[in-house]
Amino acid sequence: MAEGKIVKALSGFYYVQSGEDRYQCRGRGVLRKNKVTPLVGDQVEFEESNPGEGYILAIKPRKNELVRPPIANIDQAVIVVSATQPNFSTLLLDRFLVLIESKHIEPMIIISKMDTIDDEKESQIAQYKQDYEQIGYVVESVSIKQLDEIKQAVRHFKGKISVIAGQSGVGKSSILNAINPQLKLETNEISESLGRGKHTTRHVELIEVNDGLVADTPGFSSLEFNELQIEDVPDCFPEMRERKHACKFRGCMHHKEPKCAVKLAVENGEIPTYRYQHYLQFLEEIQNRKPRY
Structure with a gap:
């Protein structure tokens, strides 16, 4: 068994780079059974079946996808x-x-x-x-x-x-x-x-x-916020993330709440107004998103 990284996916084949060598691999049935699709960037365990060919047996945990x-x-x-x-x-x-x-x-x-x-x-x-x-x-x-x-x-x-x-x-x-x-x-x-x-x-x-x-x-061919929850949006703005502890209310959305450190920073010119306007726009967009069933 060997380890490598998938560097290319094409027509059901996964090309795994292991050291200096590249192997054309297919996914083993166990992956399909567990409904796991290998992705480019995955660290995988594979075994060689013929020279330069093999089967992916396991995928290491991902940090993101x-x-x-x-x-x-x-x-x-x-x-x-x-x-x-x-x-x-x-x-x-x-x-x-x-x-x-x-x-x-x-x-x-x-x-x-x-x-x-x-x-x-x-x-x-x-x-x-x-x-x-x-x-x-x-x-x-x-x-x-x-x-x-x-x-x-x-x-x-x-x-x-x-x-x-x-x-x-x-x-x-x-x-x-x-x-x-x-x-x-x-x-x-x-x-x-x-x-x-x-x-x-x-x-x-x-x-x-x-x-x-x-x-x-x-x-990102799609720029929709389909997977984003409204309470996650403030943390996607680093300048808000680092100020949230100074807000009066825990879980402050920096919108209508009083004593908000973020709104104060906007007033003082520490956060560009356009960034804050976009933040409010994104909140509204997610709020008005139609529920998916």
Whole structure:
């Protein structure tokens, strides 16, 4: 019996990396019986049946997992947002951040296409960058053509399993291709009429980038808060999480309660107003969600 990590899933086969070798494996019946589907990123026990082929016998406990893309044991989610085309949106960024925080995955932000904006827009984005860094997020701004900027950004990939998330057309594949031209990941121009790119990625695979592994698939094709409970939302905002102990009421939702440390921080300019507005918007969205039976 050997151990390894699933680095690719395609047509019912799981490709397990064990040391320098890669094995094409199928899942054993015991997994199906226990209704366990192996995921890319899983640490597994397998046995070799023929040279380079084998069967997965057991899956080690996961620290987290995503449904889209189907991947487990993620160390960080890299959210790529573009300065323009599509326009930089703090609302969309906060949506991604909340979804990632709710899965207990470390987020990192890359702002792309910085070479395509004017000075006014640049200073606006510099302010946003500062806001998110103050919250505690790692934020890197890059121009797709500036390789040294991209290399600076991807130093955070080292030794980690990363998933890349972001709207279509923000330059996710371009960034990875710039670091490792052998990837030849498909990129698509933005379809102007829709203002969004076409999906080009079809299967899930972990590829080596900068001594780490990156899923070459768009993360979070759905940005719905279907799995999120309303009481979990405050903890998905780090600046609220660290202030909740100072609120008068335990379990404060930072909305209508008196003596709330979060609302005070918003009034004092310690928390950006737009972050708080998005928080209230997300609360309302989850509250109005239709129950699923």
